[in-house]
Amino acid sequence: MTTQTTTPTSGTPGTRPAAPPPKKRSTAVGRAPWILVGPFLVLFLLTFVLPIVVAIGQSFTTVTRAGLFGEQGVTTSFAWFENYRIALEDGNFIASIWRMLLFGVVQVPVMIVAATVLALLLESASARWPGFFRATYFMPYGIPGVIATILWSFLYVPGLSPIIDLSEALFGFTPDFLGAGTVLWSIANIVTWTYAGYNMLIIVAQLKAIPPEMYEAARVDGAGPWRTAWSIQLPLIRPALVLTTVFSIIGTLQLFAEPQLLQTVSPAIDSQFTPNLSAYTTAFAYNDYNVAAAQSVLIALVAFALSFLFLRLTNRSSR
Amino acid sequence: MREVTRRELLGWGLTGSAAAVLAGCATPGTTSVNAQPVVPAAGEKVTLTYWAWLKDLQKVADVWNAQHPEIQVEVAWIPGGNSGGYQKMYSALAAGGGPDLAQVEMRTVPEFMLVNGLVDLERYGVSEHAGKFDETLWNQVSFAGGVYGIPQDSGPVGMYYRPDLYEQVGADVPATWAQWAEVAPAFREAGMYIDSFPLDDTSVFTAHAMQAGAAWLRSAEDGWVIDMASDVTLDVARFFDQAIDDDLVTTSANPYSPGWFAAAADDQIASLVSASWGDALLAGVSGAEGKWRVAPAPRWDHGFGSSFIGGSTSAVLANSKHPKEAMEFAVWLNTDPEGIDAMIKYSGIGWSPARDYIGASREEPSEFFGGQRYNTEVFQPATQQQNPDWQWWPITQQTFNILGDGFRRKATGGTLVDAVVAAEARTIEVFRQKGLTIRKAER
Numbered sequence: 001m002t003t004q005t006t007t008p009t010s011g012t013p014g015t016r017p018a019a020p021p022p023k024k025r026s027t028a029v030g031r032a033p034w035i036l037v038g039p040f041l042v043l044f045l046l047t048f049v050l051p052i053v054v055a056i057g058q059s060f061t062t063v064t065r066a067g068l069f070g071e072q073g074v075t076t077s078f079a080w081f082e083n084y085r086i087a088l089e090d091g092n093f094i095a096s097i098w099r100m101l102l103f104g105v106v107q108v109p110v111m112i113v114a115a116t117v118l119a120l121l122l123e124s125a126s127a128r129w130p131g132f133f134r135a136t137y138f139m140p141y142g143i144p145g146v147i148a149t150i151l152w153s154f155l156y157v158p159g160l161s162p163i164i165d166l167s168e169a170l171f172g173f174t175p176d177f178l179g180a181g182t183v184l185w186s187i188a189n190i191v192t193w194t195y196a197g198y199n200m201l202i203i204v205a206q207l208k209a210i211p212p213e214m215y216e217a218a219r220v221d222g223a224g225p226w227r228t229a230w231s232i233q234l235p236l237i238r239p240a241l242v243l244t245t246v247f248s249i250i251g252t253l254q255l256f257a258e259p260q261l262l263q264t265v266s267p268a269i270d271s272q273f274t275p276n277l278s279a280y281t282t283a284f285a286y287n288d289y290n291v292a293a294a295q296s297v298l299i300a301l302v303a304f305a306l307s308f309l310f311l312r313l314t315n316r317s318s319r
Numbered sequence: 320m321r322e323v324t325r326r327e328l329l330g331w332g333l334t335g336s337a338a339a340v341l342a343g344c345a346t347p348g349t350t351s352v353n354a355q356p357v358v359p360a361a362g363e364k365v366t367l368t369y370w371a372w373l374k375d376l377q378k379v380a381d382v383w384n385a386q387h388p389e390i391q392v393e394v395a396w397i398p399g400g401n402s403g404g405y406q407k408m409y410s411a412l413a414a415g416g417g418p419d420l421a422q423v424e425m426r427t428v429p430e431f432m433l434v435n436g437l438v439d440l441e442r443y444g445v446s447e448h449a450g451k452f453d454e455t456l457w458n459q460v461s462f463a464g465g466v467y468g469i470p471q472d473s474g475p476v477g478m479y480y481r482p483d484l485y486e487q488v489g490a491d492v493p494a495t496w497a498q499w500a501e502v503a504p505a506f507r508e509a510g511m512y513i514d515s516f517p518l519d520d521t522s523v524f525t526a527h528a529m530q531a532g533a534a535w536l537r538s539a540e541d542g543w544v545i546d547m548a549s550d551v552t553l554d555v556a557r558f559f560d561q562a563i564d565d566d567l568v569t570t571s572a573n574p575y576s577p578g579w580f581a582a583a584a585d586d587q588i589a590s591l592v593s594a595s596w597g598d599a600l601l602a603g604v605s606g607a608e609g610k611w612r613v614a615p616a617p618r619w620d621h622g623f624g625s626s627f628i629g630g631s632t633s634a635v636l637a638n639s640k641h642p643k644e645a646m647e648f649a650v651w652l653n654t655d656p657e658g659i660d661a662m663i664k665y666s667g668i669g670w671s672p673a674r675d676y677i678g679a680s681r682e683e684p685s686e687f688f689g690g691q692r693y694n695t696e697v698f699q700p701a702t703q704q705q706n707p708d709w710q711w712w713p714i715t716q717q718t719f720n721i722l723g724d725g726f727r728r729k730a731t732g733g734t735l736v737d738a739v740v741a742a743e744a745r746t747i748e749v750f751r752q753k754g755l756t757i758r759k760a761e762r
Contacts, residue, residue, distance in 0.1 A: 064754030068463055068538050069432040069713060071351065075754075086752065092724060158571070159581025178571075180730050265577055267519040267570065270727055271720045284406040286717045287434055 059293035083294035115199035178266035206240035468632030472669035474594025532622035542756025613693035624704030
């Protein structure tokens with residue numbers, strides 16, 4: 001290998017280096033990326049950065065009203081961490097975060113394992129019609145979460161659900177899918193049903209990226225399908241697993257549509273069942289934008305902390 | 320042009336953002352339209368917008384439009400109340416816009432007042448129309464010398480029941496809650512329920528307390544006075560605590576939920592204490608035609624013959640450019656026989672708040688209820704037996720949610736009584752957080 005050393009082509013010592021290239025060209029070149037990136041940047045600032053900044057600002061503001069309805073004066077003032085105190089003192093809000101952690105600890109691994117197993121099966125040599133099954137498993141993701149929840153709610157409601165009827169007829173047992181202790185797992189079921197196929201697809205993409213020589217080498221070395229999966233495929237799809245897990249952790253904390261809709265059929269879901277539902281209720285049912293902003297910031301912090309923690313853990317163990 | 324460094328870009332971003340923070344910190348709804356001068360009548364052609372969740376309300380508005388070329392009303396449909404409609408209104412108000420008129424539930428009127436979202440119609444001479452409206456409902460939209468909405472519909476409470484099922488178990492239709500509790504076990508033995516008690520929709524419990532004579536909050540000269548955990552309310556809570564403990568009512572299927580419809584179609588629900596607007600919903604029970612009748616609600620040994628569940632107003636929103644015209648339309652819509660009949664025909668509106676007219680079709684015998692003239696027999700008298708002291712308050716929804724969260728604990732060993740006591744304390748706390756003056760009633 002040769003290394004080329006370039007020496008500055010300056011003239012005689014003491015004189016200034018060569019003048020920069022013509023100014024006009026540099027302006028155009030310098031401007032081009034900004035013009036290209038401009039539309040994105042404007043939207044990004046307006047719809048992403050600005051709302052976050054405003055929310056953080058709101059979370060430090062408080063409004064107090066005097067009299068019956070504030071007719072004797074309304075004052076807006078800087079509140080320091082008062083809104084955060086109110087949010088954190090709200091037992092239901094804290095309970096909703098713990099509920100989602102419990103949900104995530106159970107649902108995320110179940111879903112990731114299911115997605116991985118499906119992906120490995122579809123990519124195994126003996127799979128029949130992998131394209132058809134891949135599309136079938138992915139299909140639930142194509143159904144909007146709201147529609148999926150409505151579909152599932154009809155399978156959960158006593159008197160309408162064929163599952164309950166069947167269970168009563170066969171085992172004489174009436175499952176309660178919407179009770180205080182079970183509804184969380186009924187939601188987990190919907191979420192897993194929706195997203196397992198999607199996560200599977202990410203893993204399949206990574207599996208496809210494994211060069212065929214690897215498999216050939218493994219086969220030559222006498223590895224069966226189990227051994228290939230364990231020692232070749234799983235280690236190589238690790239980045240996809242990490243990615244899907246982080247997405248799932250974030251998704252878990254953002255759970256909103258499913259509980260919001262199931263509320264109509266399950267008395268066990270209260271107005272603060274999940275952190276997002278809590279913030280939504282505070283903002284739009286109670287009109288308390290400031291505390292809602294504090295709650296949102298807290299949710300973001302928890303999601304950030306959990307994702308960071310997970311990435312740290314996986315990075316450490318890979319070393 | 321020199322290149323912009325990343326640091327500089329960040330700097331601009333932060334500066335811009337900081338400016339936005341300052342602008343954004345002006346929390347919406349902190350200035351009052353009712354302190355500004357009255358908007359005079361336009362005197363030329365105006366177009367009003369009305370946001371409502373009633374179906375086909377435009378057809379009703381068209382009746383008005385045909386007669387009033389100078390005031391045209393356009394209706395836009397929004398989702399019902401807290402299912403998205405209010406959220407949309409609050410956002411519009413916060414952004415300085417919104418329609419001239421909007422459908423706002425009776426109980427939500429004070430919440431909109433809290434964000435300065437409503438026009439005080441007293442300033443536009445609404446009091447000359449006061450005599451056209453039901454007195455109880457008019458009281459519920461009047462606060463501190465102002466009127467903040469035109470009553471649009473309501474729901475006087477009665478009891479829907481199945482005579483065949485009552486006959487089957489040999490029970491008389493109860494006239495009092497005590498009798499109700501006496502006959503209820505007979506239905507359980509036959510595998511039915513006399514009624515269901517919604518743990519999460521506290522508007523039903525609230526109506527029972529209202530009927531018993533409770534007035535949870537009242538606006539006084541010196542601020543709000545709360546009397547939620549009064550003996551009257553606690554007695555009602557105790558009554559239903561007992562009913563749930565004895566398994567007299569089902570708590571797993573709220574009235575009109577899919578599970579309830581399934582149970583009702585399966586002859587498992589013998590009666591339902593509910594509002595007049597329940598008639599249309601009952602029609603959704605498969606095979607129910609001709610099976611149900613209506614009786615007056617069971618009474619407590621004190622209090623009133625009935626109560627109201629639900630009910631909404633046509634309210635003039637703060638950013639309306641033509642409050643006077645909007646008010647005139649709302650008064651016509653809700654008191655003129657033409658408006659009422661059109662609303663019944665097209666929108667299936669609830670009970671009309673007009674004092675003298677319930678709607679032509681409502682005076683007829685009903686085929687669904689086996690030829691009973693239930694409206695004139697039960698619901699019209701019920702509107703005369705209402706609790707006049709009841710007032711809604713600025714955080715009604717929050718109190719309902721707090722109460723509902725407490726009621727849900729009933730499933731895991733809590734009691735309704737505890738929930739009511741806790742809800743009172745929490746409501747006081749929330750009032751104080753908002754800076755509003757509130758004190759407990761002396762008792």
